[in-house]
Amino acid sequence: MEITEVLDIKGEVCPNTFVYTKIKLEDLAYSGGGILKVIIDHPPACENIPRSLKGEKINYELLEVNKIGNTYELLIKAPSVED
Amino acid sequence: MGLSLDEIKRYSRQLVLPDFGSREQNRLKNAKVAVTGAGGLGCPVSTNLTLAGVGEIVLFDMDEVDLTNLNRQFLYTPADVGKKKAELAAKRLSDLNPEINVSAVTEMITYDNAFDLLKGFDAVVDGTDNFPVRYAVNDACAVNKVPLFHGAVLMFEGRAISIIPGETACFRCIFPEAPPAGMVPTCREAGVFGSMTALIGSIQASEATRYLAGMDIGLKNTLLVINADTMDFQKINIHKREDCTACGREFIPKPVGGTVCADRIEG
Numbered sequence: 001m002e003i004t005e006v007l008d009i010k011g012e013v014c015p016n017t018f019v020y021t022k023i024k025l026e027d028l029a030y031s032g033g034g035i036l037k038v039i040i041d042h043p044p045a046c047e048n049i050p051r052s053l054k055g056e057k058i059n060y061e062l063l064e065v066n067k068i069g070n071t072y073e074l075l076i077k078a079p080s081v082e083d
Numbered sequence: 084m085g086l087s088l089d090e091i092k093r094y095s096r097q098l099v100l101p102d103f104g105s106r107e108q109n110r111l112k113n114a115k116v117a118v119t120g121a122g123g124l125g126c127p128v129s130t131n132l133t134l135a136g137v138g139e140i141v142l143f144d145m146d147e148v149d150l151t152n153l154n155r156q157f158l159y160t161p162a163d164v165g166k167k168k169a170e171l172a173a174k175r176l177s178d179l180n181p182e183i184n185v186s187a188v189t190e191m192i193t194y195d196n197a198f199d200l201l202k203g204f205d206a207v208v209d210g211t212d213n214f215p216v217r218y219a220v221n222d223a224c225a226v227n228k229v230p231l232f233h234g235a236v237l238m239f240e241g242r243a244i245s246i247i248p249g250e251t252a253c254f255r256c257i258f259p260e261a262p263p264a265g266m267v268p269t270c271r272e273a274g275v276f277g278s279m280t281a282l283i284g285s286i287q288a289s290e291a292t293r294y295l296a297g298m299d300i301g302l303k304n305t306l307l308v309i310n311a312d313t314m315d316f317q318k319i320n321i322h323k324r325e326d327c328t329a330c331g332r333e334f335i336p337k338p339v340g341g342t343v344c345a346d347r348i349e350g
Contacts, residue, residue, distance in 0.1 A: 019095040023086060026105040055101045083106065 001063070001075070004034025010041040010071060017045035018052045025078045029058050033080035041071045049074060086112070090182060094136055107296035108136060112183075114295045115139040117200075117207045119192060119220050121168040122146070123155045123275060124210025124234050127284030128291075129185075130158065132208070133176040135292045139184045140176065143200070144169040145191040155277030192216050194338035197223035208232045208291050210284065214261035218339040221246070221254040225329040230294060234287040238273045239311040241283035244321070245290045245302040248330065252304055252321045255329040261339040279311050 007024045009017055021038050028034045038049065050062045053076070063075040086094075086105055090112075097103055114137050118129045121144035132140055148156070148163040148171065158172045169187035176185040192200060192211070197219040201207055207224050209231060211217050217235075224231040228248040235242050246253045286307065290300045306319040328335040 015099055016092065016095060019091060019098050020088075023091050023098060023105045027085075030106065052099070056104075057102070 029078040029081040038074040120210035123280030124284040131288030194219040252323040253330040
């Protein structure tokens with residue numbers, strides 16, 4: 001699986017974790033789509049980010065959640081969307 | 084495209100909204116807005132636009148701060164009495180949000196210069212306090228095809244309407260002529276309820292912000308009338324007039340006479 005971009009937001013907590021992820025995913029969606037890897041160390045964000053993304057107009061897809069030590073990696077797919 | 088991390092954090096509480104994101108925030112960032120009047124309406128209008136992240140705001144007001152302004156014009160303090168409102172407001176708004184550009188024009192808007200002064204904006208938000216300037220702003224926006232977000236307050240009543248050129252009725256479609264001087268009580272005679280200016284100004288700013296962000300707005304072809312006595316919100320349907328001298332088939336210049344102080348209604 002090819003990762004298009006990586007967003008390292010260790011140290012951030014909700015709701016900022018969601019905001020940074022949302023903005024990055026939108027930029028990705030409007031520029032042809034791709035897969036975003038989000039790196040976080042705030043465990044509640046693992047559930048909150050995917051849940052909040054369901055309320056967005058753009059249909060994002062959560063592909064994987066991996067726990068690596070004290071951090072988590074979320075792989076999220078952004079479709080290509082016309083601006 | 085492209086918001087800085089600081090911008091994302093600053094605007095995060097609006098960026099989390101379901102219908103609002105980076106595209107909408109960037110549209111605001113790239114927008115240039117004129118606010119006519121830096122008084123009772125201009126203070127809440129310009130403050131809200133500033134905090135929302137509208138990239139360029141130009142404040143038009145020729146007046147100086149008076150002690151009687153301070154029951155509603157919250158950008159000023161007693162120490163500001165006698166100083167130019169637009170310049171003070173521009174400085175305070177720049178302090179509130181250093182990410183944007185706010186500038187001041189202290190030249191008086193007239194029917195002769197409005198068409199040039201209000202050119203090149205993505206929107207005009209009107210908080211003027213008299214009929215000659217209000218009609219000049221309306222006619223200039225109609226001719227220049229600039230969206231206009233109008234508001235007015237007198238006593239405990241406030242009104243607002245959003246005007247999109249080529250699509251909706253304009254101010255002159257509803258009120259083709261200004262009332263004769265003396266028909267409308269002046270602010271000094273009638274008074275202005277400060278909370279109502281804050282309410283109407285915030286409604287104008289909400290409409291302008293949503294429009295600039297590319298979102299739907301609620302006051303197209305609709306005059307909103309709010310009365311603080313009962314807190315009734317009344318929406319009145321209005322219609323574009325083909326014979327309107329500002330936005331109809333043919334533009335006919337119709338300056339409104341009288342001095343700007345003769346028939347003040349709060350802006």
